[in-house]
Amino acid sequence: MDHVTTLACPLCGETYDPEQVIYTCPNHEGVTGILEVEYDYDVIDDRFDADLDGDIPDQWKYRAFLPVAEDAEIVSLGEGGTDILDAPRLGAELGVEMRIKDDGRNPTGVLKDRATSVAVTKAKAAGRDVITCASTGNAAASLGGYAARGGLDCRIFVPDDAPEGKLAQPLVYGADVLGVAGSYDEAYDLSLEVTEEFGWYNRNAAINPFQVEGKRTVGHELAEQTRDDCPDWVVFSMGDGCSIAGGWKGFREFADLDYVENTPKMLGVQAAGASAIHDTFQNHDDIAEVADTLADSIAVGRPRNTLKACTALDESGGDSVVVTDDEILAAEATLGRTEGIYAEPAGAAPIAGIRTARQEGIIEAGESVVAVVTGNGLKDAESAMRAAGEVERIDPNLGDVVERYGE
Template structure:
């Protein structure tokens, strides 16, 4: 019944500390959701509990249970999330002009990276005795939370912007969630979900304010560190797309922890990639001033005008000696088809944005051509087929005659074949 390896929750702004055993989202000393909390650990306790067999065999993220902020009597709610493959990508490397590997988190149970956090959310909600879980989402977190809520036997109520992709909304509906389409932006849906949490006492999964959600996401850093150790080389860069900033922050924290504990010899630089139409974290990192709160990009999963985890994301970029780059929607769609045709990996636009970011960083000289990069594809392409349709030329209609095929590809003339 203990969680002794978790020392405290600490405000990222004022460093006030709070009891990690309570359900708490942000520091009350700050208005709104500004006072984001950080989970602080006792790493001696973690090191004693973790079987540091860094062998590359990762069945799920729960290999790292010693690192996760759950009580030892908690009923873990899992669908086998994590343990995703790290692929060599020789054809993509040739196209980008830099050695590239792909960590394909679109292979998680509900098809996206967010499963790493949702498993923690539902586990924590059940332990806290909550019957209803909620979040705001452009689609992926909605589907993810709904799937894990179903697995854990909890009710799920989701708030999405009215223009969220239909394909993504079908998934949480199948999982039995109530999906409430808010006539407004993601940020308005987010604000409503926070108000509802306060009013009804539902457990909120929103990764930017629930301090334990980033901790699930950081398992990708643990996995990348372990997979790098087995390969014998830590990559120079790891690239993630950024919406609220939670994923970049979590991945850096996880990799850094393995380095500080001596499991790997070095750490990578983080490359945060944002769409030009949703550039708030990039602008904050490069001190460009206040960003436009309206987010417009084909990569709906990162269409966030007011990211809540900017502080953690910028800190990850700074601590890792990394940086942030911007890419336009055309570059994102080009990257989606590039990843598909070179390596057979089908990513939704937000997942492909990281590929576009690497291409941009190489062109700008940020990434040297003799360096190594890991790209994380955060979501499966079937999440957003409309984006894929925009990125490709579509099907080619033909009549059922072999002459039609010959007209396209050349070859023998059916009229003369066998005439001799």
């Protein structure tokens, strides 16, 4: 990996060999010293075909940017290359020029597939037979699928309240799914303990430095897809903070290399019951550590990538907002009703966030916005029913239909 120069601690500046399996800087307690992957961009520029024609078959178009060896066996299900769609009806309702980057179209239905492909590729290259993570559901499903694809054993730790629909996926993929009697944060802590005990490869995007690197391909794609019409804003929901950090890093890299001229401002959206990154960015004194939101994919009480997320918001000149669960459900229904896009609650949270940002004057009328939908609505059918309402029951006769729709 001659294009990867080092793993650096953003807190103390200590550097580590990128070929070793290491997650955090040992100079700091817990997981505060999450490492940053640094690159030789001259090497990357020489290897990358910068003919940005908008044809993106999958995220491995950007292999020159990804922290894998040239001879590595890539484990892929065709992740990335998701469409960016005009959303004029939604835009008219929100008062902005609207587009949607629908990453719910990834192989297991979630943006996390970008990171998981890199994780399983790295695990195989390191000679590990078992890969693990903690998850509220999406990372579990993603890791189960890619571990099966790569021939690795997969052991996943989930909290008690993880949606059953999301757990069906990793079970079908053959993963061991262990329900932890506690919160996501407790499941997460346990996954770190077993990693130390057994030497399994840990895919947790919150600490594994290579996971943000996989997620940054969504930023590369956004930069390429909007190179002639850079949006004023790109909007992500935030849980651990990895997706917005990766998206910004990828977009910024393309600008730094002069592949595109401009960069957008980033808007981070959190649920009111899990707002630690927002509270930190806004310099609030009281930061709760217990998550309470139906948007399980962003239900993180103690985000591990707060620093990287806040850096993305700051460097881009962006901002953050919080939205209620009711606003998230309303946004899920609005996105489906106006544009035919089915998003899980965390995937719909950016739409609620745009509405809030418009009300607060953060996003001005007529500005151009791209919202990144991070997960498909099939992940959480129960919340979708809460958002859209119940099925209307009728008798099997024409009269009931005429009564409902006739003049």
